Amino acid sequence: MTADVTLDVEGVADPSRTGPALEVTDLQVEFRTRAGLAHAVNGVTFHVDAGETLAILGESGCGKSVTAQAVMGILDSPPGFVTGGQIRYRGKDLLKMSEQQRRAVRANQIAMIFQDALSALNPVFTVGFQLAELFRKHRGMSRAEGRKRAVELLDLVRIPAARQRVRDFPHQFSGGMRQRVMIAMALALDPEVLIADEPTTALDVTVQAQIMSLLAELQRERQMGLILITHDMGVVADVADRISVMYAGRMVEQAPVHEVYARPSHPYTKALLESVPRLDQKGRQLSVIQGLPPTLTAIPPGCAFNPRCRYAREECRQPPVPPLYEVADRHASACHFWQEVRQDD
Amino acid sequence: MGRYVIRRLLQFVPTVLGAMFVLHYLTSVAIQFTGNPVRAIFGDRTPPQSVLENLTRRLGLGDPCLEQPFNPCFSLFGKRLDAIFLHLDFGTDFNERAVTDIVAGALPHTARLTLIAILFELVVGIIVGVLAGLRNGGFWDYLVKVSTVLLIAVPVLVLGLLVRDFVNVKFGNVLRGVDGMPELISRGFFAPTWSSNHPWASLLMPGLVLGALSLATVARLTRASLLENVRADYVRTARAKGLASNRVVGVHTLRNSLIPVVTFLGTDLGALMGGAVVTEGIFSVPGIGRQVFAAIFTGETTVVIGIVTMLVLVYLIASLAVDMLYAVLDPRIRYD
Structure with a gap:
């Protein structure tokens, strides 16, 4: 294994990674539906620094996922439209970029982990294919190289027997292992900002804790800015530096x-x-x-x-x-x- | 997988035997009611009784059960099974031409015709379906929706006659009147009926007619299934991976959207073979369908049973192949 491969996959902290990585200013998103105009996001402002965890907290339908999708540029459009504000990555406004430039930012600089890994992974391709695809399309690697990287990534997120498991399909993994695959996919190109949209809601409590600690550890190692979208106050208290309530x-x-x-x-x-x-209020009405x-x-x-x-x-x-x-x-x-x-x- | 294939192959046995018995019974009842079909060979002449009886026996229709209405003629059925499976003898037509020879002569035409139809319906159907699905609610979508409804509503028989009379005959006549028109076009693609000089080219129109109905179904299935999948979470993931939209649609969405299309293809093979009887009739293609059609009219039961049994086998093997393909497309399907 060459030195450069180690660097990329282990994600040694980049000294240039300091200061605000992503700044969202006065973001406005609306959905033009038959039922009328839905104002999903009305002037959201936040920023996340490298190496920092920002939790965005709120109940279902408050616009947290829509904000994340707007930042990634993957809103279903129509009906969703970004109608105002700025999304700056390292000072450059993503909303002013061409579709091609934006595509280059996705996965390379800003990556996203989705809620339900079973539906978020393509059921008809092996996880190896889905991981290797990132290296093939963004780094121009061959299939063999991509597959090698996929194995390394599965190792990184501690999936046992990674070499065999790259050949498996998503449905052959357990819920926790699938979410690890999702994380591996998001980390593949070593992004500087990671958006995790309720990464643990589909999992049971013990697995939730494992996934969160894995995520926190990888974030520390790589000095990533993590935006954790959740409605779980317990998860937030453990890992977040700052909280934004929506x-x-x-x-x-x-x-x-x-x-x-x-x-x-x-x-x-x-x-x-x-x-x-709370435990000290056991037996009382919630x-x-x-x-x-x-x-x-x-x-x-x-x-x-x-x-x-x-x-x-x-x-x-x-x-x-x-x-x-x-x-x-x-x-x-x-x-x-x-x-x-x-x-x- | 291996065990599944073996189990499916074993299921072929009762299916084939059942199909053969139904064919045997139907043709026997037909003879029991309409009388000895061998008489037809002599036209309006009345043959001597001994000659007729001799010939009838030789053609395998001498069993007295064929004169008793609704008698299932089990012994005759047994003799047929014995000849076909133990001696690989599929019998002959009234001219004593072996059924296997008839099939060997006719099969290539039907195979070509079906191949053209399948290619046409898959290639055009999937492209049109994807186009309509991506332009959901737009002009192309409506055009596809309206034209596919038309195709589905018009029976193959009507469509075939319309195409033959207006495209192959009238439009073809115009082409044939043009100087310097290549023969491949005027007497091939647009030949009024099938022509042995252009065995492939003159099958184009019959093939398009045969595939038209299934084409409409394939286009609609692809469209519906694509629409269902473009909003899927994994498509969103693919976009979040920064993949180009060609790849998001062409690889991630399409692979999932084609699963119902392949399922349809399995049942469609049967429909194509049925449709081939009509299409071959309209365009005078000397294929399997025409042979069966003719044999039913002349009461050549051995020919009918022989050919249809082979068609049943072809259909069974093809649908097994489609089921295998299905498992390749969708890894969640397990055959064990």
Whole structure:
């Protein structure tokens, strides 16, 4: 094995990998459907630095997956359209690039792990083929070279007997092993930013922990910026550096992870944390957030969370949408009454 | 896989025997009601009783059970099985030409015809289906949807006659009147009926007619299945891998979309053989279909049974091959 092969696959930390790798500013995505215009993402702003983990938290339908797909440029279009904002990778706006330039960024610089590996892997090709394809199409390698790299990748994500298993099809792997294949596929070209869209929801709890620690370890080794999209508060606490909480297509709170747990400053974040089952409250009724998230075709005026919020007042029901108030160092909340929320405990 | 193939081959035995018995019974009942078909050889002359009886016996129709309505004639069936399977003797027609010779002469024409039809329906059907699927809701999609409905609605018999009269005869006559028109075109592709001078070229139109109905089905299947697959998660993954859209559609989507098309192909082979009887009749192609057709009219039961038995075998082998192909296309299918 040559030195360069080792470097590429082991992913030795690149010294140039510092500072913000991906910056998303005021991103807007809408879906033009027969039922009307759905505002899936309404001005989302976040950034992720090399070697950092940003968790994007929110319930189903809040726009987290759509944000990820918009960043990757794989929105189903129509009906989905990016209508505003910027997505900058290392300063270059991806939205201004040609389709061909964008394609070169995918997998090379920004890669993505999907939720359900069984449906996200092509059922009729071997995992070896699907991994080798990346090297063949992006690096111009031969089939044999690509297959060799595929074996190395499966080794990297600790799939036993990698040499034999490259010849297997996705359905021949267990759920956890399939998700490892997904991770291997995302890491193949050594991207600088990795977007993981609920990477562990389809797995059982013990396997979840293994996958998360593998992901965290590979991220540290390679100094990747990791965007972890999830609705699982438990997963976030362990691995994230910063958290962005999303509601109805907007960021409602952004803060370092310990800050969020210690002093949540948005009523939605607070309610989310209260609804996590806790051992010391065993036997008591679980706390829930009343009501449903708004339909994206009819988001309420003012603060989108107001119909479900126990702090809501007249001001919250009127436009404009509350801006992100700086509530502490690196901590922002989009609530007019954040001081009240913070004091309340 | 090996065990599966053996099991399928064993299943051939009851299928072939069953098909043969049905054929035997139907032809026997036909003779029991319409009388000895051998008389037809003599036209309106009445042959001496002894000559007729001699000839009837020689042609294997001397069994008295053929004069008793609805008698299944088991002993005759036994004799037929014995001749075919133990002596590989498929019998003769009334001119004492061996059925195997008839088949050997006719089979190449039918094989060519079916090949043209299959190539046409697969190549054009898949291309058109993919085009319609990618342009879902657009002009091409509607054009394909409307034209395939038309093709499916028109029976092969009608389509065949229309094509023969308007394309091969009328349009062909115009071509044949043009000076310097290559013979391959005027008397080959557009020959009014099949011509032995252009055994391939003059099968083009009959082949297109034969494949037209299945072409419509293939196009619709491909379109529907492609539409189902373009939104699949693995297609999204393929795009996230930064692959060119040609590869995303041509490799990742198409491979999955073709699985139902291959399934259809298995059953379609039977339909093509049935359609060949009609198409060969319309375009006077001296293929298997025409031989069967003629033999049914003259009551040459040995010919009917011999040829149809061989067709049953061809169909069984072809559908086994398609099932094997199916497993190659979709690795999730296991035969054990």
